[in-house]
Amino acid sequence: MKDFSKKLNSLTFYLTFFILAVNSNKIAAQICNVDSCIDITQTIGPTITDSNCGSFQTFNASGCMTDATPEPVLTQCGANQYPTVWFKVLVDNAAVQLGTAISVAGSWNPVWAIYAGSCDSLTLVYGSINSQLPCSNSNQNNNVHTVGVLQNIDTYYIAVSAIGIINNPNFTLSVWTTANCVSCIGEDGCNPLAIWTVQSRSSDRELNDPQFCPGEEATICINFQYDATQTGVDWFHGLIPDFGPGWDMTAFNPEEVTINPVGAVWHDEKNPSCAPRITEQMPYLCTYNDPVTGVLKLCHTGCQACPCSGPLLADSPLPGGWFWSKPGGSGCTNDCSPTSKYGIGIAVVNIYFCVQLKVKEFTDSNNCYNQRSLHFNFQTTSDGVTGCWNDPIAECKLDFAQIGPNWQVDCSISPAIIGNNDEICDQGITQIELTNADGDTGVVIEVQVLPNSNVSGENDHYFEGGEGMIADTLINNSDTIQTIMYVAHSKKPGFACSSRSDTFTVIIHPQLKVVFDPVVLCSDTVESVILNPIVTGGTGVYTGTTIPFTSGYTWSTGEITDGIEVLPIPGTTYSVTVCDDKGCCSTGETTLSKINDIIEEAKLSYTPPACDKNSVDLNIEGITIDSLKGIIFRLLDCEGNVILHDSIPYVIESNVGSFKDVKYLEKNCFILETSFMDCITWSDTLVIECINSVYNHKIFPVSILPNPTAGIFTIQNKSKNEISSVNLTNILGVSFPLQRNDVNQIDISLLPEGVYFLTIEYTDSSQSGHRVIKIR
Numbered sequence: 149m150k151d152f153s154k155k156l157n158s159l160t161f162y163l164t165f166f167i168l169a170v171n172s173n174k175i176a177a178q179i180c181n182v183d184s185c186i187d188i189t190q191t192i193g194p195t196i197t198d199s200n201c202g203s204f205q206t207f208n209a210s211g212c213m214t215d216a217t218p219e220p221v222l223t224q225c226g227a228n229q230y231p232t233v234w235f236k237v238l239v240d241n242a243a244v245q246l247g248t249a250i251s252v253a254g255s256w257n258p259v260w261a262i263y264a265g266s267c268d269s270l271t272l273v274y275g276s277i278n279s280q281l282p283c284s285n286s287n288q289n290n291n292v293h294t295v296g297v298l299q300n301i302d303t304y305y306i307a308v309s310a311i312g313i314i315n316n317p318n319f320t321l322s323v324w325t326t327a328n329c330v331s332c333i334g335e336d337g338c339n340p341l342a343i344w345t346v347q348s349r350s351s352d353r354e355l356n357d358p359q360f361c362p363g364e365e366a367t368i369c370i371n372f373q374y375d376a377t378q379t380g381v382d383w384f385h386g387l388i389p390d391f392g393p394g395w396d397m398t399a400f401n402p403e404e405v406t407i408n409p410v411g412a413v414w415h416d417e418k419n420p421s422c423a424p425r426i427t428e429q430m431p432y433l434c435t436y437n438d439p440v441t442g443v444l445k446l447c448h449t450g451c452q453a454c455p456c457s458g459p460l461l462a463d464s465p466l467p468g469g470w471f472w473s474k475p476g477g478s479g480c481t482n483d484c485s486p487t488s489k490y491g492i493g494i495a496v497v498n499i500y501f502c503v504q505l506k507v508k509e510f511t512d513s514n515n516c517y518n519q520r521s522l523h524f525n526f527q528t529t530s531d532g533v534t535g536c537w538n539d540p541i542a543e544c545k546l547d548f549a550q551i552g553p554n555w556q557v558d559c560s561i562s563p564a565i566i567g568n569n570d571e572i573c574d575q576g577i578t579q580i581e582l583t584n585a586d587g588d589t590g591v592v593i594e595v596q597v598l599p600n601s602n603v604s605g606e607n608d609h610y611f612e613g614g615e616g617m618i619a620d621t622l623i624n625n626s627d628t629i630q631t632i633m634y635v636a637h638s639k640k641p642g643f644a645c646s647s648r649s650d651t652f653t654v655i656i657h658p659q660l661k662v663v664f665d666p667v668v669l670c671s672d673t674v675e676s677v678i679l680n681p682i683v684t685g686g687t688g689v690y691t692g693t694t695i696p697f698t699s700g701y702t703w704s705t706g707e708i709t710d711g712i713e714v715l716p717i718p719g720t721t722y723s724v725t726v727c728d729d730k731g732c733c734s735t736g737e738t739t740l741s742k743i744n745d746i747i748e749e750a751k752l753s754y755t756p757p758a759c760d761k762n763s764v765d766l767n768i769e770g771i772t773i774d775s776l777k778g779i780i781f782r783l784l785d786c787e788g789n790v791i792l793h794d795s796i797p798y799v800i801e802s803n804v805g806s807f808k809d810v811k812y813l814e815k816n817c818f819i820l821e822t823s824f825m826d827c828i829t830w831s832d833t834l835v836i837e838c839i840n841s842v843y844n845h846k847i848f849p850v851s852i853l854p855n856p857t858a859g860i861f862t863i864q865n866k867s868k869n870e871i872s873s874v875n876l877t878n879i880l881g882v883s884f885p886l887q888r889n890d891v892n893q894i895d896i897s898l899l900p901e902g903v904y905f906l907t908i909e910y911t912d913s914s915q916s917g918h919r920v921i922k923i924r
Contacts, residue, residue, distance in 0.1 A: 173207045178235065180214035180317070185234050185267035185305055192323050193238035194302070195246075201329035201545050202429035203459045204247075206322050209235060213256075213310045213317040222307060224272055225261040225283035230309040235321055237304045239297055243325035246273075246304060247294040250284070254316030260284045260293060260308040264301045273298065281337060292450065297325070329431070332376045332384070333528050334548020338451035342372035342550040344524065347502060353644060359558040360394075360522055361645035363509045368524060369406075369502040372550065376495045380541030382530035383491030384499070386424060387412075388446050388469035391505070392521035394557040397441075399506040402468065407501040412470040415486055417444050422484035424466040428533045428543055433460040435467070443467070446527055448549035466534070469526075470501070473535070480536035491531030509648035513559050522555035562640040565593060565650040572622060573732030574659040574685070575605075580618040580652050582611065584638045589614045591638045594646070598633040602626040603656055609634075624656040627685065631655055660686035662726050662736030669716050669742045670827035679722055680711040681736055686728035701726045704737075718742040750781075752820050752834040753880045756905055756917075759838035766807040766818065766834070768800065769880070779824045783807050786817035786833060812836040834881070839905060839917035850908065856921035859897025863888070869910035876920070877905045896922055 175192050182188055196205040216231035239246055250258040261283050263270040273295040274282055284293035308321065333341055346355045349366040353359070360366065374384040391397060402414035417423045426433070432449050434456035444467045447454035471486035474493050481488040505524070510516040528550070532543030563586040570578050584591040593616055595609035605622045624630050632654045637646035661684045667677060681701065683690050690701070700708040704723040714722060723737035750768060757764045768781060783791045783798035790797045791810065798807045810818070816836035822829050851864040865871055871892065876884045879902070888894050896904070899922055906918045 173205065175207055175209035178209060178211040178233065180212040180233075181216065182233050183216045183219065183231070185219075185270070185307075188234050188236045188267075188305070191236045191238055192321075194240045195238070195243055195323065195325040197240050197242035197244075197325045197327055198431075199242050199327045200429075201327055201431055203431055204324045204326060206324045209321045209323070211235070211308065211319050211321055213314050213319070216310070216317075218309075219307060222261075222270075225259050225285075225307070225309065226311065227261070227307050227309050230259070230311055231314065232307050232309045235306040235308065237306060237323050239302050239304065239325050241302075242327050243297045243302075245294055245326045245329075246297050247292065247324045247326065248284070248306060249292045249322040250308065251291070251320050251322075252316070253318040254314060256310045256312035256314050257290070258284070258308055258319060259290075259311055260306055262293065262295050263305045263307065264298050264303070265305075266303075267305065270305060271298075273304065286337065326431075329546045330376075330378045330542040330544050331546035331548060332378070332382065332530060332544035333372065333374050333550070334546075338448075338548050338551060340548075340550045340552070342370050342526075342552075344552050345369045345371075351645070358553060358555050359644070360507045360555060361558055362507055362516065362561060362648055364507045364645075365399075366505055366507075367502055368505055369500065370524075370526070370550075370552075371498070371500045373496065373498050374528060376530055376544055379495075379530070379532065379543060380539045381495045382532040382537060382539050382544050383493060383495065383535075384472065384497050384528065385491035385531040386466075386469050386471045386486060386529040386534045387499070387501075388424070388467055388527045388529070389503075390445060390447075390467075390523070390525040390527070392523040392555075393440065393519040394508055394522040395524075396506045396508040401504070402470070405470070405501055405503050407470070407499075409472070409492065409497065409499070411472050411474075411492070412501070413473065413486075414468060415471055416468040417465055418468075424469060424471060424485070424534055425487050426460055426464050426466055426529075426533060427462060427487055427535065428545060429462050430458065430460040430533060430545055432458055432546065433527070434458040435460060435464060448527060450546075451549040451551060452525075471534070473531075476531075476536045479538070486534055488536055489531070490535055490537055507557055510557075510559070510561065511564075511648070513561065516557055516559035516561065520557040520559055522557060524552040524555070526550050526552075558645050560643050561645055562638040562643050562647040563588060563591060564647050565636040565638055567636065567650065567652045569653045569655075571655040571657075571730065573657055573728075573730060574624040575621060576656070576732070578618050578620045578622060578654050580634065580654070581615070582618065582636055582652075583615040584647075587614065588640065591640050593636055593638050595634050595636045598635060600630055600632055602628075602630045603632050606632050606634075614638075618652075622654065622656050624658050627658050629655060629657055657687050657728070657730065657732060658685040660684075660726065660728060660732050660734040662724060662734045664736060664738035667738050667740050668824060668827075669718055669740060670824075675716070676713050677716050677740065678711055678713050679724075679738060681724050681726065683726050686726075686732050686734075687730050689729040691727050691729065714740075716740065750820055750822055750832060752818065752832045754834065754836065755879050756837060756839050756877070756881075761838070762813050763809040763811050764836055766810050768805055768820065779822065781805070782821040782823070783810065784819040784821050784830075785815045786819055788819070791815075791818065839919075850916055850918065852906070852918055852920055855919075856923045857896070858923055860893055860895050861920065863892040863894065863908065865892060867910065869912050869914065871908055872911045873909045875907045875909075877907070879903055879905075896920075 192207050192209050213231050216233045219227040219232040252258055262273045264273050265271045272282055347367040347369050351361045351364045376382040415424045434447050436445055436456040438445050446467050449458050472492040473486050473489035475482050476490040528547045530544035531537040532539045563584040565582055567580050567582040570580050582593055591614040593611040597606045597608055602625050603622055606620050634652045636650045639646050662681050664681055702725045703712055718740050721737055721739040723735055725735045727733040753767045753769050754764050781800040818834050819830050820832040853862050874886050876886050886894050901922045904920045906920050908916045
């Protein structure tokens with residue numbers, strides 16, 4: 149429930165003359181030489197005051213400065229220095245403020261003051277109690293002057309003076325009165341109460357510099373107090389911004405704001421169901437469509453020169469703005485529109501918000517000067533005029549527009565950058581030649597590259613002398629087309645701003661690759677082989693090396709075709725060169741191989757198991773045909789029978805695989821069968837031998853000292869049988885011949901470090917096995 153609070157001082161306001169001409173009464177022309185108060189013969193009024201502040205009745209009187217002389221009795225507002233004429237005004241009983249405006253036909257400037265009492269006893273009437281503005285040119289709007297009506301005084305005198313050369317003496321005085329309307333923000337003269345600060349900006353200019361560079365980005369913050377305590381009581385509700393034509397509104401995101409108190413929601417006029425609307429007739433507001441952009445604009449006729457006239461009728465659409473809305477009570481529908489809700493929730497509130505703005509970039513100076521204004525004004529509303537609250541005492545109908553600083557675009561722009569886009573091969577060199585549009589050798593060109601994670605080799609650049617060449621070697625690290633963008637600016641001596649951003653794009657094609665599937669001959673019976681390269685990358689349009697480029701690749705045999713048919717001669721190498729339509733080329737080659745020759749490289753290996761184990765893992769090693777597709781290995785016994793693993797044949801489709809848990813007690817001789825395409829071959833034979841170390845150590849009291857050894861070790865034999873021979877095998881089954889001296893010393897210092905298996909045979913043909921570890 150809204151509660152009442154203290155009264156605010158009565159408010160005066162301004163309204164421009166040409167807007168107030170609507171709903172006006174014409175008064176007879178004044179005599180041109182009425183240059184003394186007692187000479188007045190015509191009376192303006194009595195005025196007609198709208199007690200609801202919905203509209204105003206204006207009285208217009210013609211005047212002239214012919215034969216006018218200074219008023220020696222008065223010293224205020226230059227009346228004793230400049231030609232001065234007089235008017236008399238009567239106000240009605242409902243009047244609380246008396247507003248005046250003057251429009252002149254010539255180029256001179258009017259200045260006037262309002263007096264009460266009688267001609268022989270005049271009392272100067274000020275603009276308001278707070279601001280003490282005696283003259284029309286004391287405030288921001290020199291063409292309008294408003295004063296408070298004095299209690300029980302209905303007669304007022306206006307002294308109008310002329311400053312400058314009176315090349316046309318005619319002018320029009322407009323007079324109106326208002327009731328005790330309420331403003332919740334603003335003072336006489338439309339001097340703003342809000343404070344604008346530039347919190348950050350992307351250029352090197354000082355934060356308080358009123359000029360901004362084209363393309364510059366800035367964070368603008370505004371702070372103000374909204375006091376609705378004179379009402380009964382309204383709450384702060386809406387803030388409708390008005391941005392000058394120099395701001396780039398395509399970069400504006402109304403959702404990206406910092407606001408305190410929180411809760412503001414942007415409502416756009418383009419969303420009809422949720423758009424803001426005015427809910428009371430507003431005397432000083434009007435709307436119009438911007439003739440350039442077509443965007444709906446809101447204007448305060450008391451503070452701005454508006455291309456529209458008020459009053460703004462109830463239920464009229466408003467431009468987009470931020471609204472602090474809370475659910476309303478009786479009579480509020482509480483839908484998505486701010487008109488269906490209450491305001492922020494308190495009568496006095498301090499608002500602080502920051503918005504991100506960007507200055508437009510211009511193609512020429514004329515466009516820049518025509519759109520250089522960067523004003524940031526805004527109009528506040530209470531929930532009594534844009535919400536569903538109906539205040540029993542008064543609404544904030546007279547909120548003054550808050551007119552921001554006179555910021556402007558600095559149109560001293562450095563010349564544009566002229567250059568070219570480029571398209572290159574992978575690891576190609578860019579050729580982007582940059583110059584400035586003025587051909588000025590004093591211009592510096594700065595280039596910043598926008599990085600692409602899939603491209604390397606790009607660099608920023610700095611060119612003096614007004615021109616330069618971007619020659620970067622760019623590497624496309626992907627398999628798809630990539631782009632790099634260079635953003636260039638020019639800087640001219642004495643200019644604070646760079647040129648607009650000129651962007652140049654480089655297309656980098658992926659690496660052109662030429663490869664072959666393995667060409668393997670199964671046997672000598674093959675009559676011919678077809679070679680077809682696999683080509684990827686580049687531009688995708690492939691040719692040979694002939695100029696002009698034609699279809700067909702260039703082969704080492706001299707043929708120009710996509711594929712060739714060759715004789716099946718193992719060891720023969722063929723190459724082909726492929727280019728694309730950008731001249732990017734690559735060469736691939738293939739060598740004919742015979743399956744028997746390749747498979748001979750495949751070997752079986754194993755780690756000798758203990759003799760109490762009944763299975764062993766057999767590994768495939770030594771093969772170098774990783775690129776072969778569809779190769780299959782099977783394990784056979786030495787009689788050619790398939791070895792089964794739980795009724796399933798041992799089959800491996802990888803040359804780095806293993807045959808796991810192969811039982812070897814019954815058959816310990818194995819063959820590696822390799823098949824590729826239509827060829828099958830046997831590549832290796834292996835006999836499994838075990839090491840029964842536990843048994844041997846019990847029967848044969850033999851020691852190896854030292855073990856591990858760095859080179860020389862001694863076999864200490866305490867057995868009754870003499871040693872007849874020794875054999876050393878590595879874990880791959882490779883045997884090494886050994887020589888021992890009379891004391892059974894063996895030197896393995898030349899062997900690599902690792903684990904070895906020593907087999908000792910005795911004179912009775914028995915054997916024992918021992919593990920020997922070779923270290924550095």
